[in-house]
Amino acid sequence: MKKFNYILFSLALITMLTVSCSKWVDYNPKEDYVITEKEYLKSESDYRTMLISVYTPLQWLNQAVVVGEIASDNAVSGGENASDVLSLQQIDDYIHTPINSTLQELWTSAYEGVNRANYMTQYKTTNLAGTTVSFAGKDAMYGEVYFLRAYYYFTLVKFFGDVPLFVDKRLGLSDSKALSRAAKAKRKNYKICGSSFIRKSIAVSK
Structure with a gap:
């Protein structure tokens, strides 16, 4: 009897594992109404919506002007006391270290x-599914993308000097430790090339 129960239990366990493995392998995110990355950039509307997301970080750089004014001695950090917004107080007194929340926010x-x-x-050429999505004004729209990217790099250079330069793809976690700081001359050439494309894009859009 014990042997029979053992065999029965083993068969039940194997059946459960087989079903579980099959369910895991065959799982499709759409079964749970999950939107995956491949759902994006299928239409002009998707591209233009994505463009808005490229503009969004501009509002997070609102402290750039404040930091510039304080660091150049055009303004004081102010505040209720010496510990109010400590990161700005440190910049005002020229005693900030690499660990500064305001500067870290600008960098990020x-x-x-x-x-x-x-x-x-x-x-730009093809989306994640390998499909080309063409529409009027696409080059002009990418002129905005390139301008914004150049502006973000300009902000980084202004505050931090030589910084890592990458323009080919989105940076992943595995890439973060493989980057090194780029010389200013290289970044200058990049910005000149980007400006040339932007001017052409603006001309096309007129």
Whole structure:
């Protein structure tokens, strides 16, 4: 009897594992109404909506002017006391370290803008499904993308000097440790090339 129960239990366990494995392998995100990355960039509307996301990090750089004014001695950090917005107080007193929340926010926001612009340029010709989506004004729209990316890099250079430069694709976690700081001359050439495309795009849109 014990042997029979053992065999029965083993068969039940094998059946459960087989069903579970099959369900895992055959799972389709759409079964749970999950939108995947491949659902994007299938129409002109998708591209233009994605363009808005490239503009979004501009609002996160609102402290750039404030930091510039404080660092140049055109303004003081102010505040209720010496510990109010400590990151700005440190910049005002020229005692800030690499660990500064305001500067870290500027760094993160600017590179988020770069990453979003790179995502669009990565799929300019074809989308993730390998389909080409053509529409009137696409080149002019990408002129905006390239301008925004150049502006984000300009902001990074203005605050941090030599910074990592990547323009081919969106940066992944595995790429973050493989990047090195690019020389200013290289970034200058990149911005000149980008400006040339932007001028052509504007001319086409008129």
